[in-house]
Amino acid sequence: MLSAILPGWGQWRQGRRRRAVLLVVPMLAGLGVVAWLGVSVWRDGAVGLVKLLIRPHWLWALLIGNLVLAAVRVAGVIDAWLPLRGPAAGRETWGWRLAVVGVTAAMLVPHAVVHTYAAEAVRLVDTVFADEEVPPLALREEALLAEGFTAEDLGPTTTTTTTTVAAPSTVAAPSTVAATTLPRLTEDDLIDPVGTAPDPVDRGDGLGRRFTVLLAGGDFGPGRYDLRTDVMIVATLDPLAGTAALISVSRELAEVPLPSAWAGFDTMQQVQRWHEGRAHEEAVAEAEEAGEDPPPPPEFEYCWCFADRINYLYTITSTWVRTFPEAVDPGMEALRQTLELLLGIPIDHYVLVDFAGFVDLVDALGGVRVTVTEAMDVGFSPAKEGEDPVRITVEPGLRVLDGHQALAYVRNRTGSSDNERMRRQRCMIRELAAELDAFTFLRHFPAIATAIRTSTTTTLPLELLPELIEALGAMDAGDIATLAIASPGFAESEPNYMNLPIVEPWRVRDAVAELLDRLAVGAVPTESAEEECG
Numbered sequence: 001m002l003s004a005i006l007p008g009w010g011q012w013r014q015g016r017r018r019r020a021v022l023l024v025v026p027m028l029a030g031l032g033v034v035a036w037l038g039v040s041v042w043r044d045g046a047v048g049l050v051k052l053l054i055r056p057h058w059l060w061a062l063l064i065g066n067l068v069l070a071a072v073r074v075a076g077v078i079d080a081w082l083p084l085r086g087p088a089a090g091r092e093t094w095g096w097r098l099a100v101v102g103v104t105a106a107m108l109v110p111h112a113v114v115h116t117y118a119a120e121a122v123r124l125v126d127t128v129f130a131d132e133e134v135p136p137l138a139l140r141e142e143a144l145l146a147e148g149f150t151a152e153d154l155g156p157t158t159t160t161t162t163t164t165v166a167a168p169s170t171v172a173a174p175s176t177v178a179a180t181t182l183p184r185l186t187e188d189d190l191i192d193p194v195g196t197a198p199d200p201v202d203r204g205d206g207l208g209r210r211f212t213v214l215l216a217g218g219d220f221g222p223g224r225y226d227l228r229t230d231v232m233i234v235a236t237l238d239p240l241a242g243t244a245a246l247i248s249v250s251r252e253l254a255e256v257p258l259p260s261a262w263a264g265f266d267t268m269q270q271v272q273r274w275h276e277g278r279a280h281e282e283a284v285a286e287a288e289e290a291g292e293d294p295p296p297p298p299e300f301e302y303c304w305c306f307a308d309r310i311n312y313l314y315t316i317t318s319t320w321v322r323t324f325p326e327a328v329d330p331g332m333e334a335l336r337q338t339l340e341l342l343l344g345i346p347i348d349h350y351v352l353v354d355f356a357g358f359v360d361l362v363d364a365l366g367g368v369r370v371t372v373t374e375a376m377d378v379g380f381s382p383a384k385e386g387e388d389p390v391r392i393t394v395e396p397g398l399r400v401l402d403g404h405q406a407l408a409y410v411r412n413r414t415g416s417s418d419n420e421r422m423r424r425q426r427c428m429i430r431e432l433a434a435e436l437d438a439f440t441f442l443r444h445f446p447a448i449a450t451a452i453r454t455s456t457t458t459t460l461p462l463e464l465l466p467e468l469i470e471a472l473g474a475m476d477a478g479d480i481a482t483l484a485i486a487s488p489g490f491a492e493s494e495p496n497y498m499n500l501p502i503v504e505p506w507r508v509r510d511a512v513a514e515l516l517d518r519l520a521v522g523a524v525p526t527e528s529a530e531e532e533c534g
Contacts (some may be wrong), residue, residue, distance in 0.1 A: 004107045007076030014083060015531070019448060030069045045515070054465050056125055062118045069112040077104050116446055124449040129462040134328055140321040155320025155330065156262045165253020210516070211468070212236040213460065214336050214350040218314075227318070227354075228311045229335060231425055234330060234343060236516065239471040243479050243519040246429055247512065248340065248422045250486035251311035254500035255303050257341055276307075279498060304358045306338070309500060313338060329457050342485075344509035345516070349459040359403035364447035365440065368401045368431055370409065370424075373436075378414045380407070419486050426482045433472065433480060441469075481524050483515050 008024035011017075024324035030312040037052070052058050081100050134140075141154055215230030232249040276298060284294040306313050318331030327333040332350045340347050353361075362368050372394050392408035394401070401409055410425045413493075441448065460468075485508050487501030496502050517526070 001103060003075070003076040003080040004103045007073050010076070010080030014080065019079065023079070026069060026072045030065065033065070040424070042208075052467070054121060055533075056122070056124065056462070059122050059125065061120050062377055063115065063122065066111055066114045067117065070108055073107055073111075074104060104325060119448045120449045123285050124453050125462060127453045128456055128458060129460060129465065134326055137321060137325045140171060140325075144319050144321065149319055153319045155317065155323035157322050168317065210236055210238050210345075210520075211464075211471075212345060212347045212349050214332075214339060216314075216332065216335065216350060216352045217425075218354045219354055227314060227331075229314045230311050232311070232335070232339070233426065233429060234339060234345075234347060235356070235429075236345070236519075237468075237471060238516075238519050239467070241520055241522045242471075242474060243481070243522060244433075244472075244475060244526050245481040245483060245519055246426050246483060247343065247483045247515075248426050249310065249342070250418055250422060250484070250501075251499055252418050252487065253310045253485070253491065253503040254496050254498065255305040255307060255502045256310050256313075256338060257305050257505055259337055259341060260304075286439065307496070308498075324480055328459070332457065342503065342505055342508055343512050344505075345512060349461075351456060351458040351460065353454045355407055357451055359407050360451035360455065361403070362406045363403035364444050364451050365432070366444065367402050368406055368428065369398060370406075370431055372396050372399050372409075374416070376409065376412055376414075378408060378412050380411060419484065422484050422486060426484070430477055430480050430482065433475070433477075479524055481515060481519060483511060485511075 001010075002013060003023075004023065007027045008020035008022070011023060013018040077100065144154060145151070152293075213235050215231070215233045215235055216229040218227040219230045230251050232251065234247040234249065235244065236247065237244045240490075280295070280297050287294045306316075308316075314331040314335050316331075317334035318329070320334060322331040324330040324333045329352065332352050336347050336350050373396055375395050377391075377393045379389055390404045390408050392401075392405045394405070394409070406428060410421065410428050412424075413421050485503075487503075490507050490511070491501035491503055494502075
């Protein structure tokens with residue numbers, strides 16, 4: 001018992017002083033590390049501990065040190081027991097042996113917990129945040145062609161859009177793609193719109209003046225054969241001002257401008273021709289039904305944009321390995337660059353999460369509290385293979401939703417609209433961000449790490465995570481503003497031939513610039529967020 005509490009204590013009581021010293025030294029060293037971590041937590045809060053737990057060298061040191069310490073403690077208990085187990089000592093019964101086993105097992109419980117946390121963190125870092133080596137272009141092309149794709153599906157070859165964005169600089173400057181010229185957009189539109197913000201502060205290789213990430217939710221799941229990014233939210237963080245914003249982009253928006261290096265690519269023209277052909281067929285059918293002469297086919301004019309819904313862009317470009325040979329996910333890289341042009345700001349990185357990952361993340365946190373503003377009684381297809389269809393019945397008011405209920409809540413459009421669905425999505429992420437404090441993160445870390453590891457693709461570099469966690473840990477819901485890029489408000493009065501709203505990029509850029517100017521001086525427009533989220 002004494003050696004289980006402190007290795008060497010039992011040997012000291014037995015008079016085996018040299019053995020006691022040999023056993024107690026590693027334990028004292030371990031206690032010193034624990035004390036140092038305790039001081040760090042006391043000084044920096046749980047954020048400080050989380051920052052340590054996502055550094056690979058610390059994680060491996062923790063794994064190895066924990067195993068060594070556990071081995072020393074087990075050896076101390078067994079070594080203290082051996083001289084006492086003879087018949088003369090009266091300790092040869094099974095009860096005494098079970099007592100020794102029980103003491104040893106109880107002693108190893110905290111070591112098992114530490115090992116679980118550290119091992120899960122190592123898997124998370126190695127799987128999600130590691131620099132994934134992209135196969136050679138020739139192998140990627142060969143694999144896609146073998147799957148039945150054509151050379152046209154591999155994307156245009158260009159030298160201006162082939163590189164992904166590196167770690168953000170201290171001054172948010174337009175990327176290579178944003179430096180190109182586009183029809184309907186002037187050069188001034190492509191400049192970082194923050195004008196009244198304080199001068200940028202040199203923070204080395206950290207988050208910089210502003211840090212922006214595209215959060216995309218993919219609808220791939222049972223019964224779906226391609227992935228469409230039905231959720232597109234650009235999260236921008238100003239670590240110096242301690243403010244952030246969630247800018248959601250409607251999936252319904254059409255004719256979003258494309259980077260000029262590949263805007264006229266044949267695949268994009270084929271998409272537009274197909275839709276115009278469908279629209280003409282419908283017009284002919286309507287004319288014949290009304291007994292009128294059919295209208296002539298329209299003269300094709302390429303719009304230098306993506307004619308379809310913006311959520312379909314990922315599907316078209318997901319195989320563009322020639323355009324983005326260095327990108328792990330060409331579709332997300334194409335979407336990131338396109339939204340850069342639409343919003344007028346650099347987007348440093350992206351995160352793509354599928355429906356199953358969203359369900360697991362919410363469940364890992366024990367659910368999410370949201371203010372439901374409308375009664376719902378709707379059903380949805382499952383997020384994972386083998387699951388039953390999901391049904392949600394919720395009354396208005398403050399509610400705690402589990403993962404499947406939360407997914408149904410943010411996907412529902414029955415008796416609603418895409419704008420209303422976007423509002424629920426923004427509010428959901430806002431509440432998740434506000435609830436995910438460092439202590440919650442630590443308490444649920446294994447489940448959170450598993451959810452992220454199994455369903456997330458990201459370009460976020462590992463070295464930025466400690467600073468990012470520190471910045472987010474200091475925020476609450478009142479520091480996070482919201483903005484919806486949707487119709488009406490950011491689209492032309494008349495829809496296109498598919499009855500989809502045509503986005504007006506200059507309105508989008510003006511609204512984003514105004515919002516970021518306010519955030520830069522700490523003036524968070526929380527009134528709208530509080531009103532829309534209850």
